[in-house]
Amino acid sequence: MSDEDTLKRKAIHFIFFQIALLQEISRSVVRYIKMMLFYQKKSIIKLFQENELPQKERPKVFVAVAHITSVEESKNPEKGAAKIERLRHTIDGLLASFAHCDLSIAIQTLPNRHVTAYLPEYQTKCIQVQEYPECDPMFVGFRLQEEFVEKVEEFDWFLFIEDDIILSDAFTLEKLEKFNGQSGYENAVLYPNRYEMYQGTKRYIDLTIARQLLTNKLSSVEIEGVKFAEFNNPHSAFYCLSRKQMKHWIKSGRLFKNQIVDVGPLESAVTFCLLECFSIYKPHPSNLNYFEVRHYDSKYSKLYPEPESPYTLSAVDRSSNTAMVENS
Template identity: 30%
Template sequence: MKILFAIAHYFNPDGGGKHGSLSKDSRSRIIALSTCITHLWALFGKSQRLIDIAHAVAVPVNKPQAHDLDIVICTTRNHHLLGQLPIPKGVYHHHATQAEPMLLGFECHALLRDCLGRYDYYCYLEDDLILRDPWLFIKLNWFTQQAGDLNLLQPNRYELSPAGGIGKAYIDGELAARVTERFQNVAEKPELKGHIMEHPVMFRRTLNPHAGCFFLNAKQMGYWAQQPYFLDRDTRFIGPLESAATLGIMRTFRIYKPAPDNASFLEIQHFGTAFLSLIGRDIQGGKR
């Protein structure tokens, strides 16, 4: 299988600090992006080995889950940290643009569209997201086989606490209905149910389809690219960053996420604790 990842990456230490990409300190962003790229290769690339101690040889493993990857980092106006990443440059491609920084995600959309016909999956990631599930594409393929290509399964984003307190928090809880009702009807097929290894799993239409990412198979990407609103750079969903990640797919597909009882079925880590640290301070529920 051939997989294309387009990652929107921006860093400007003079930007005022509202987002991690605008922080004075670049270290956390370097760690986040490096970890993002490293995990993509570790989970889905072909360089996976088992050390055979008896014969002193490293042998290939996980062959069915080893794929051909292309990782493209999209940047704008030379505001990036690629020169400081502690990873070889050959593991990714650099796609430089002159886009408005807040609209950089839409340049990723254009890149994905321009590569139609060459890949089996077309993926978008913000640069602070880390995948840790080697069965991600197996699960996504199973879901579309069961539900059809017009239904899209999105992961639940989570943050981890380094020590003490709440150890893990999913950060994209439901929004007020008015935020997304212009773009989706969650009452249409509100739930889907299935079984994995004799274990029941439930997926629900969500009032917050945002995950900072999406993973579309070739049919889904082609279908979205044919829509009249594709690349219209509409930013009506919360803001430009959220819209680039979510608005287009929300207008095109019925979006589901794993229900809370099996939230970890499909998930992706958000680097840092920006949201988790709000629990017990601005958000109630910090006690166990």
């Protein structure tokens, strides 16, 4: 190799070295600038901080929980362990979802037919246990409606929930307000879709229990890209009415009170008796998860195990996983 070729190679190496050096210096400078901007962000936020937090009146929410156990379960925490666990989760869900509200929780039950004494102390301090010995256990759901009527001027919202339903949605009231104000139906009420978790899948049980799921296309409505519809099975074990809706219900005379309208007294109290006065909507199958509650059990999933149902969802492609196991 000639001296001229050697010089050319050295020159090329020098040029590429300089380019690499400049790139590294550039990366270091950019990294340093980003770090400086990051450290200055707190000072900028402090400089332009809001001096006052927005003052917003806290909604007043009254929740009535229908809760009945056997006498044996109420006297023995080991036998009542499952009922204690699900009631604890129901109350925690309420405390989390309505932490921004003035919340009152009443447990509607009967003497010696509840497990509230075994709840953690922080929960027993924030609930009121209401025992009504004259009430048929199957009709407790109707009895708690009377609490709503008596307190109609004291609260903004009235929520019925069974003791195995978990609400995990801090925007519940905002969703209800939007639906009530924009649905176009004065007597429409929004219910959540109810689901169970079973073997890693999410099953919208009220949509799989019915042999054929039907929605009312004529009365379906869309609000800001979210669709809602009337279903042939509107049950959710949950409803939440505004004060205006409660007054409308009271004014109607509540002719279905204490009446078994459909299925049984439990379902009639929480769902079907309201149909005398309201049209019940749920989020449309195209956006089921917009408003939902969890059933803290898997009994319906076991009774109606329909893995191919479009209302049984899984984040994992089980068919491909099965194929991988079989091929391994």
